[in-house]
Amino acid sequence: MRILLTNDDGVNGRGLHLLESVARALSDDVWIVAPADEQSGAGHSLTLSMPVRLRQHDDRRFSVTGTPTDAVMLALAHVLKDNPPDVILSGINRGANIAEDVTYSGTVSAAMEGALAGVPSIALSQAYPREGMGDTVPFAAAEAWASRVLRPLVELEMAPKTLVNVNFPALAPDAVRGIRVCRQGIRDYGRLRIVKRQDPRGYEYFWFGLGPVVETPGHSTDLEALADGYVTVTPLHLDLTHESSLRALHERFEAEA
Numbered sequence: 001m002r003i004l005l006t007n008d009d010g011v012n013g014r015g016l017h018l019l020e021s022v023a024r025a026l027s028d029d030v031w032i033v034a035p036a037d038e039q040s041g042a043g044h045s046l047t048l049s050m051p052v053r054l055r056q057h058d059d060r061r062f063s064v065t066g067t068p069t070d071a072v073m074l075a076l077a078h079v080l081k082d083n084p085p086d087v088i089l090s091g092i093n094r095g096a097n098i099a100e101d102v103t104y105s106g107t108v109s110a111a112m113e114g115a116l117a118g119v120p121s122i123a124l125s126q127a128y129p130r131e132g133m134g135d136t137v138p139f140a141a142a143e144a145w146a147s148r149v150l151r152p153l154v155e156l157e158m159a160p161k162t163l164v165n166v167n168f169p170a171l172a173p174d175a176v177r178g179i180r181v182c183r184q185g186i187r188d189y190g191r192l193r194i195v196k197r198q199d200p201r202g203y204e205y206f207w208f209g210l211g212p213v214v215e216t217p218g219h220s221t222d223l224e225a226l227a228d229g230y231v232t233v234t235p236l237h238l239d240l241t242h243e244s245s246l247r248a249l250h251e252r253f254e255a256e257a
Contacts, residue, residue: 001027001154004085004114006071008039008093008106011063015092015126018139022146023089026154031085033075035106036063040095044109046070054078068110076117087154088114091124092142096167098125098222099185102236108165115163115238122153122164127226129170144173145231153233161238167222169229180230185221 003023007016011034023030036055045067052066054074062079064071068090076084090110097105107123114121124146128137149166158164165184169176193209219225222232 001087002029002031002080002083002085003027003154004072004075004080004088004119005030005032006034006068006075006088006090006110008035008042008068008090008110010035010038011057011061013038013094014135014137015094015124015139015142018143019089019092019124019146022143022150025147026150030060031075031080032061033071033079034063035068035071036065039067039106040093041104042067042069042106042109043104044069044112046073068106069113072110072113072117076114076119084117085119088119088121089124089150090114090121091126091166092139092146092168093123093125094128094137096125096127096170096226097123097165098167098226098232098234099187102165102184108163108236111163111165112236112238115158115161118160120154120156120158120163122150122166124149124166124168126168127170138170140173141168141171141176141231145176145179149179149231149233159237163236163238165222165232165234165236167226167232167234169226169231171229175229176231177229178231179233180225181233181235182220182222182225184234184236185223187223 007013046069047066052070055063064074090107093107097108102108111121111123126139126142195207198204222234225232
């Protein structure tokens with residue numbers, strides 16, 4: 001089994017090194033094509049206004065001066081074009097990617113790009129307990145649970161244009177309560193927090209942050225399951241069409257004709 005690894009924290013990210021060790025327990029054919037620098041929040045963007053450079057570090061390790069999407073595109077269309085991967089693993093991200101995070105996340109978007117290309121793809125992220133942890137974010141839960149999650153997933157026959165999003169709770173490994181398959185949640189947009197500051201020259205600048213999570217009844221989403229101490233496994237699909245609105249829109253435009 002050929003495994004392609006990528007991420008959005010950059011080719012030297014701690015989570016990617018951890019994912020590599022997990023992947024090597026699953027296969028001896030592991031390749032890495034990842035952004036040269038951190039691309040958190042890059043979403044599914046690709047680079048169109050400047051050249052993208054590819055640097056080879058060893059036989060199966062490459063970095064890309066671009067986004068996670070750029071990295072997967074170059075991996076599939078150039079580096080591995082004659083022998084594509086059987087599965088793509090993206091992560092392990094420093095920070096959870098749950099609920100609407102998936103629309104901003106470079107980690108999840110790299111897996112989306114793989115799914116678009118028809119390659120089974122899995123995104124993995126490690127939650128952390130508080131802001132400001134930087135490089136001290138603990139990956140212990142991911143280290144202990146990643147293999148348990150991935151072994152059944154890499155053998156799963158995924159539906160076309162789908163991917164799986166995995167998140168590890170911010171807990172010690174023995175405190176994790178298990179693995180829970182759940183749907184994607186949606187946070188209250190009102191939790192957006194903007195911090196305004198001033199630079200030494202007197203000009204304002206801003207940091208974006210998030211307030212507390214608003215829970216939903218039944219604790220049925222990735223938001224609550226992760227907070228409850230479970231590893232979350234959420235299937236996502238790339239068709240964003242809202243099926244139940246199609247008929248109403250057809251009727252509206254037929255009435256206008």
